[in-house]
Amino acid sequence: MRHLLGIENMEPDEIVRVLDTAEAMLEISQREIKRVPTLRGRTVINVFLEPSTRTRVSFEIAAKRLSADAVNVSESGSSLSKAETLADMVQNLAAMNADVLIVRDRTAGVPQMLAERVRVPVINAGDGVHEHPTQALLDVFTVRQSLGSLEGRVVAIVGDIAHSRVARSDIYAFTKLGAEVRVAGPATMMPPGIELLGVKPCDSMAEALEGADVIVMLRIQQERLEGPLFPSMREYARTFGLTVEKLKLASPDAIVLHPGPVNRGVEIATEVADAEPSRILDQVTNGVAVRMAVLYLITGAVE
Amino acid sequence: MSIPDSRSRVPSLTSSATQGGSSGDGPARVVLEAAGIRRATTRIAHEILERNGSPESITLVAIALGGVPVGEMLAEALRELSGSEVPLGALDVTLYRDDVIGHGRRPIPHKTRMPFSVTGKRVVLVEDVVFTGRTVRAAMDAVIDFGRPEGIQVATLVDRGHRELPIRVDFVGKNIPTSRAEKVVLRQAPGGEYEVVVI
Numbered sequence: 001m002r003h004l005l006g007i008e009n010m011e012p013d014e015i016v017r018v019l020d021t022a023e024a025m026l027e028i029s030q031r032e033i034k035r036v037p038t039l040r041g042r043t044v045i046n047v048f049l050e051p052s053t054r055t056r057v058s059f060e061i062a063a064k065r066l067s068a069d070a071v072n073v074s075e076s077g078s079s080l081s082k083a084e085t086l087a088d089m090v091q092n093l094a095a096m097n098a099d100v101l102i103v104r105d106r107t108a109g110v111p112q113m114l115a116e117r118v119r120v121p122v123i124n125a126g127d128g129v130h131e132h133p134t135q136a137l138l139d140v141f142t143v144r145q146s147l148g149s150l151e152g153r154v155v156a157i158v159g160d161i162a163h164s165r166v167a168r169s170d171i172y173a174f175t176k177l178g179a180e181v182r183v184a185g186p187a188t189m190m191p192p193g194i195e196l197l198g199v200k201p202c203d204s205m206a207e208a209l210e211g212a213d214v215i216v217m218l219r220i221q222q223e224r225l226e227g228p229l230f231p232s233m234r235e236y237a238r239t240f241g242l243t244v245e246k247l248k249l250a251s252p253d254a255i256v257l258h259p260g261p262v263n264r265g266v267e268i269a270t271e272v273a274d275a276e277p278s279r280i281l282d283q284v285t286n287g288v289a290v291r292m293a294v295l296y297l298i299t300g301a302v303e
Numbered sequence: 304m305s306i307p308d309s310r311s312r313v314p315s316l317t318s319s320a321t322q323g324g325s326s327g328d329g330p331a332r333v334v335l336e337a338a339g340i341r342r343a344t345t346r347i348a349h350e351i352l353e354r355n356g357s358p359e360s361i362t363l364v365a366i367a368l369g370g371v372p373v374g375e376m377l378a379e380a381l382r383e384l385s386g387s388e389v390p391l392g393a394l395d396v397t398l399y400r401d402d403v404i405g406h407g408r409r410p411i412p413h414k415t416r417m418p419f420s421v422t423g424k425r426v427v428l429v430e431d432v433v434f435t436g437r438t439v440r441a442a443m444d445a446v447i448d449f450g451r452p453e454g455i456q457v458a459t460l461v462d463r464g465h466r467e468l469p470i471r472v473d474f475v476g477k478n479i480p481t482s483r484a485e486k487v488v489l490r491q492a493p494g495g496e497y498e499v500v501v502i
Contacts, residue, residue: 020411021411021412024397024412024413024415027414027416028398028415031449032449032450033449035448036398036445036448037398037399037404037444038398038399038403040404066398297409300407300408300409301406301408
């Protein structure tokens, strides 16, 4: 693995390699001394140009548990406010002999653009509405942990499909591992041609949930929406929110994922978010292990 | 005795210990057959008890993958001899290896299971084959990350020499002189019994 820019161009066996490696990484976080010496002396720079708590901290913890030195750069306080271009800033960071650059940006394609300009491995930590590969990897890891194989499993992804990089990366990851993916959401949030990605668009949430093994609820991202795409939060919650009642449509052993942060009472009812089928906190725990696996693999010698 | 594992879908470490053993490159010479392995593990169990006294102070830590079946056999022998259960863990040392840290090799690590504290215990590291000593070195670092044992000892089914580090083994089943180019592996014969072969 040279860079991790998206799931779209990953081979299924590359995905499985990350998941298998993450299995071993998971145990390290359960130790009293949560650190192995593997990336001793390596420098990982987190460039987060969009607000994030979970993903940034997750990457930082992952780097530190492998003994790497982790440095964080955020938009405020960076030289971008002195009109330096992003490419220049990143080339300067790379010139300090960074070993890995982790990039989050609100514009799709930025990690790709940077990967073409520096010799350092780049990990996409979320770029606009394009991809969020480590989220998809931790999602498939969490499903594999709960249900075993993904082959033939039915996955329902519900919410704002059009503006969700998580949905896009999840669709690639789940379909590559042999799952059947259905998507549902308000018509204004369903991208035309979504079936070309090998998923089944559903007219209602009920149709998507029928017998599903995995339910991925997407966050309503108010900050990314430019105008009203649905009449009201209350109506959205009624039509596309996951309630205890709607959960009964899914398989009895179904699990519920959500990339966070959760809008309680909007896309997911509190009783569901905190109930047994919810794997929301497991996702967060697994996220550290999956990111450790990605850092481990991406810092390998180029063969 | 098997190592406790809460997730049953993880394949048994034992079953994968045969990997690479049945490859067809060159004739495989059996140097230790099942009966010999049984005698060796029983003798090592006696020696471990003799050296350490009460079994309560001992924990076995098998080095994954090859050491795991040997660890299971030793735990069984110790239980028969002493009547008490000796804890057995499995330690993967991939993330501590000097060729991984230094040179960026990226083998997929196996799962470590250490469901007990090693602090104050006499840890017996268990290997199938000790060769350069680098794996034992990595394992000592890994064990110390789990606590402060009263001591660390090494038991191996086979010592084949060619040490590159000042590492010695405390309990050895059989010394087998080899050339550096040969491979020595513990594998399961078609009948399911373990044997050590030189390839």
